Structure formats: structure tokens, C-alpha cells
Amino acid sequence: MARAAVVGADMTEFGVHDRSLQELFGEAALGAFADAGVEPSAVDAFYFGNAMGGQTENDTHLGPKLASHVGIAGVPVQRFEDACATSANAFKNAVEAVEAGIHDVVLVGGVERCTPETGKDTAEMTRIFASASHRQYEQPTGLTFPGVFALFTKRHMHEYGTTEEQLAEVAVKNHGNGALNPNAHFGKETTVEEALEGPVVADPFRLMDCCPFSDGASAVVVVSDDAADSYDEPVDVGGVGHATDVVPICDKETPHVTQAARDAASQAYDQAGTSADEMDFAEVHDCFTGAEILASEAIGFVEDGQGGAAAEEGVTARDGERPINPSGGLKAKGHPIGATGTGQIVELAEHLRGDAGERQIEGAERAVAHNLGGDAATTVVTVMEARE
Amino acid sequence: MSETLTHGEWNRAVQEGELLGQHCEECDHTQGTPKAACPYCGSTDLETVELPTEGEVYTETTINVPPEGIDERGYQVAVVQVGDARVMGRLVDQEIDIGDRVVLSGFDEDDQGNATPRFEAQ
Ligand SMILES: [Zn+2]
Numbered sequence: 001m002a003r004a005a006v007v008g009a010d011m012t013e014f015g016v017h018d019r020s021l022q023e024l025f026g027e028a029a030l031g032a033f034a035d036a037g038v039e040p041s042a043v044d045a046f047y048f049g050n051a052m053g054g055q056t057e058n059d060t061h062l063g064p065k066l067a068s069h070v071g072i073a074g075v076p077v078q079r080f081e082d083a084c085a086t087s088a089n090a091f092k093n094a095v096e097a098v099e100a101g102i103h104d105v106v107l108v109g110g111v112e113r114c115t116p117e118t119g120k121d122t123a124e125m126t127r128i129f130a131s132a133s134h135r136q137y138e139q140p141t142g143l144t145f146p147g148v149f150a151l152f153t154k155r156h157m158h159e160y161g162t163t164e165e166q167l168a169e170v171a172v173k174n175h176g177n178g179a180l181n182p183n184a185h186f187g188k189e190t191t192v193e194e195a196l197e198g199p200v201v202a203d204p205f206r207l208m209d210c211c212p213f214s215d216g217a218s219a220v221v222v223v224s225d226d227a228a229d230s231y232d233e234p235v236d237v238g239g240v241g242h243a244t245d246v247v248p249i250c251d252k253e254t255p256h257v258t259q260a261a262r263d264a265a266s267q268a269y270d271q272a273g274t275s276a277d278e279m280d281f282a283e284v285h286d287c288f289t290g291a292e293i294l295a296s297e298a299i300g301f302v303e304d305g306q307g308g309a310a311a312e313e314g315v316t317a318r319d320g321e322r323p324i325n326p327s328g329g330l331k332a333k334g335h336p337i338g339a340t341g342t343g344q345i346v347e348l349a350e351h352l353r354g355d356a357g358e359r360q361i362e363g364a365e366r367a368v369a370h371n372l373g374g375d376a377a378t379t380v381v382t383v384m385e386a387r388e
Numbered sequence: 389m390s391e392t393l394t395h396g397e398w399n400r401a402v403q404e405g406e407l408l409g410q411h412c413e414e415c416d417h418t419q420g421t422p423k424a425a426c427p428y429c430g431s432t433d434l435e436t437v438e439l440p441t442e443g444e445v446y447t448e449t450t451i452n453v454p455p456e457g458i459d460e461r462g463y464q465v466a467v468v469q470v471g472d473a474r475v476m477g478r479l480v481d482q483e484i485d486i487g488d489r490v491v492l493s494g495f496d497e498d499d500q501g502n503a504t505p506r507f508e509a510q
Binding site for chain 2: 122124200204246
């Protein structure tokens with residue numbers, strides 16, 4: 001039995017937007033209502049994600065503001081803020097509330113603006129992103145987020161022989177997929193040579209190993225399993241796992257293993273009564289190319305140590321055996337922090353309905369989303385299935 | 389309940405050339421940064437221990453795009469294995485690799501007085 005179902009899904013283009021948070025979010029939310037065929041008056045709760053609005057735009061009490069903007073003022077609204085896993089956490093809580101019978105029709109979504117449209121330059125945004133690392137034991141070193149994932153990835157390279165060319169292959173694959181996605185921040189293909197020529201951000205990561213700063217919004221409408229049949233094309237939520245790992249990085253047992261992702265994935269597969277082998281594709285949190293390699297192993301798509309080789313050999317390509325990030329991933333689709341988690345759910349829903357256009361994974365029936373936050377400290381993993 | 393190591397004490401120790409950690413009397417885990425309870429078993433029976441000031445680089449990276457507030461580029465950040473624990477810090481010599489031996493050689497400090505250990509090649 002499904003835990004809940006997604007009956008409406010939409011997102012803005014991820015990229016550079018000069019609109020306010022409420023207008024950006026309004027586009028995604030009204031799109032999700034229209035997709036579900038629900039009026040705002042039918043919505044009885046709003047689970048909302050935004051990670052950095054306080055720091056980036058001096059805008060903190062966003063829940064009621066956005067609810068008012070999209071015609072659902074009055075309903076209970078809760079805001080989630082969990083670094084890059086922000087809206088996946090909102091989604092998890094919405095699924096649990098619907099399953100528990102607390103709400104029937106819930107709007108879940110997120111919005112963020114990270115580009116210079118906020119008035120913040122790269123150095124300021126780098127500092128704001130770094131606020132998701134440990135204030136006392138990580139930030140004083142000058143650690144950045146590319147640095148966090150560089151530390152994990154360098155150890156993975158040391159243990160398994162993962163190469164910079166293999167990292168570049170992830171970027172090439174995801175840019176190729178992104179080129180087919182009308183909502184992607186980057187719609188241009190790239191090559192291994194081009195990726196390896198970019199300036200180093202935090203070794204081994206060059207510019208093309210890093211996701212962009214994006215603006216954007218995403219939203220879904222979640223209803224109970226029972227109610228789902230009265231909507232067109234419901235997509236079932238089989239399981240949502242959520243785990244955390246020890247902070248700071250130095251105290252994690254084996255940092256590159258990303259234990260929270262492994263724990264969250266096994267919870268999600270168990271709840272859905274399925275396994276990694278049954279998944280037709282995955283959307284994973286590839287904030288950096290190395291992060292996709294670690295994620296592909298953590299969710300059980302490839303054997304430990306083989307993430308780099310799998311990218312190089314095309315195993316994780318759209319037409320490969322274990323497709324990862326048909327959307328283009330964070331790398332090419334973009335990473336508006338608070339919109340990323342539900343953005344992955346939108347992508348899953350589109351493929352499971354057969355609506356993903358040129359990038360469609362043919363015949364996809366089951367898929368998994370992996371959304372990670374902080375220094376690999378939070379991970380939410382969601383399994384979704386096409387309703388029979 | 390035994391003593392709990394504070395950030396202030398850990399910070400002062402770094403500035404005085406020492407590394408303090410915590411050993412869990414319950415599960416035998418040793419950690420490089422202070423907490424109120426063991427992250428692995430939840431025990432509050434934590435003993436403050438002096439960690440070795442030399443060790444081996446567990447992982448490292450060189451950061452070329454710094455956050456606001458840091459003017460230099462190309463500084464190396466590492467996680468260093470010191471005895472049974474690990475700590476994060478800066479490396480002073482460039483080109484130190486995973487597996488290289490390093491020794492505590494000072495500290496860096498942010499604008500609020502938060503110290504971070506500095507290591508150099510041994
Ligand atoms: Zn313990």
C-alpha cells in the first residue's frame with residue numbers, strides 16, 4: 001500500500017529570476033494545483049521549504065506570506081529549513097501527516113533565490129552556503145561547500161582509484177540530460193576535455209564539477225492513498241527514509257560512505273517493500289560530480305567503489321542500465337536550495353506518468369530520489385511508483 | 389556524570405599547541421571535537437583526553453574560491469588522523485597528500501576567535 005500519492009506537480013525553470021520569492025513560488029504552486037485539478041480552497045495544509053531567505057533576502061516569516069499569495073491563507077503552514085534537504089524534509093512530513101489522517105490535501109514545495117539577483121556576490125553566497133557546516137569546528141578553517149564534498153571525494157579517489165576524468169564524465173552526462181530539460185538552468189552539452197580545462201574551485205573539483213547558484217521554485221500536491229483514485233494520474237509514494245550522520249566531518253566514522261544516505265535509502269526501500277534493483281532510475285543530489293558518485297553507491301545503484309567507473313562506462317546514462325539524473329541533476333538542472341527536494345519529486349512524477357518528453361526513461365514504473373543536506377549530515381530518500 | 393569538554397577549553401588548547409578530544413568510556417570511541425554525549429552510543433561518560441599532535445592526513449583539498457571574509461586563495465584544508473581521533477585543520481605547506489605525516493605547528497583563527505589547528509609536513 002502506498003503511504004500517500006502525488007496528484008499534482010510543477011516547477012519553475014531553474015536559473016536566474018528577477019521575481020520575488022512569492023511570485024516565483026506562486027508559479028510552481030498554481031501549476032501544481034492546475035495539474036492536480038484542485039482549487040486552493042481544497043488545500044488543508046502547506047508544508048514549505050526555504051533554507052536561506054533570512055540571510056539572502058532578509059525575508060524570514062515566509063509561510064503565511066506565500067500561503068496568502070497562492071490563495072490558501074488560514075491553513076496551517078510549517079516551514080522547513082534543513083540546508084539542501086529542505087523541501088524533501090517538508091515532503092516527508094506532509095506524507096506522514098496525510099498518512100496519519102491529519103490532512104487530506106496538502107501543498108508541499110520550496111523556493112530559493114541564490115543568484116546575484118539577491119544582491120549577493122559569489123564570496124557572500126559562498127559564506128552563506130558554508131553556514132551549513134559546523135560553526136566551531138569546520139567554518140574557521142575556511143571550508144566551503146565545494147571543499148566539503150572535495151574532502152569526501154578525495155578519500156574516495158584514494159581508496160578506489162576514482163579519477164578526475166570519471167568526475168568529468170558525470171558532468172558530461174548530466175549536461176547532456178539537462179540539454180533535454182526545458183526547466184534546466186544549463187541547456188548546453190559539454191565534453192570531458194572542456195570540463196578538465198576549467199578553473200579549480202576546490203581540488204579535485206573544477207568549475208564544471210560544481211552545480212550553479214540557481215533561483216527557482218517547485219511544488220507538489222500530496223493526498224492520501226485512499227483519496228488518490230479520485231484524481232487523474234496519481235503517482236504513489238512508497239516510502240520516505242530520513243537519516244542524519246555525525247557532525248562535524250572529522251567525527252564521522254567513514255565520511256565518504258555517506259552513512260545517512262545509506263540509512264535513509266534502506267528505510268525507503270523497506271517501507272515500499274522494494275529494493276534498489278527494482279528502481280528504473282534515480283534523481284540524486286549531485287551538488288558536485290563527486291557527490292553523485294558517492295550517492296550512486298549509497299542508494300545501491302552501483303557497488304561501492306564503482307561509482308566513477310559506472311559513470312565512465314555509461315551505466316548511469318539515460319539509456320544505461322542504471323540511469324541517474326535524467327533531469328540533468330543539480331549539476332545542469334540547477335540547485336535553488338529550498339526548491340531542490342520537491343524539484344526531484346516533480347521529475348520522478350513526470351517520468352512515472354510518461355510525461356518527461358525527450359528525456360523520458362522509457363516505461364519507468366519505479367524511481368528513487370536522494371536529497372542531501374549539510375556536510376552529508378541529512379539525507380532524505382523517497383521511493384515513488386506509477387499507480388497501476 | 390563526568391566532566392564535559394567545552395568549545396572554549398578545546399579552543400584554548402589549540403591556541404596553546406594541544407589537541408583535546410573525548411574518549412567514550414562506554415563504547416571506546418574517541419572523537420576529535422567536544423560533545424555533551426557520545427555520538428555513537430549516547431553515553432555521557434566521556435573522558436577528556438589529550439590527542440597526539442602528530443598524525444596522518446586522512447583527506448584534504450585546496451580551496452581556490454574562498455568565502456567572504458577570507459582574502460587568500462589556495463589554502464589547504466585537511467582532516468588529520470591523530471591517534472584514534474580525527475581533527476579538521478589547515479595545512480601550511482602546499483602539496484601535502486593523503487597518507488602524509490604531519491605535525492601540529494600552530495593555529496589559524498577566524499574573526500570571532502574560533503581557532504583551527506594548523507599542521508605542517510613532518
Ligand atoms: Zn560511546
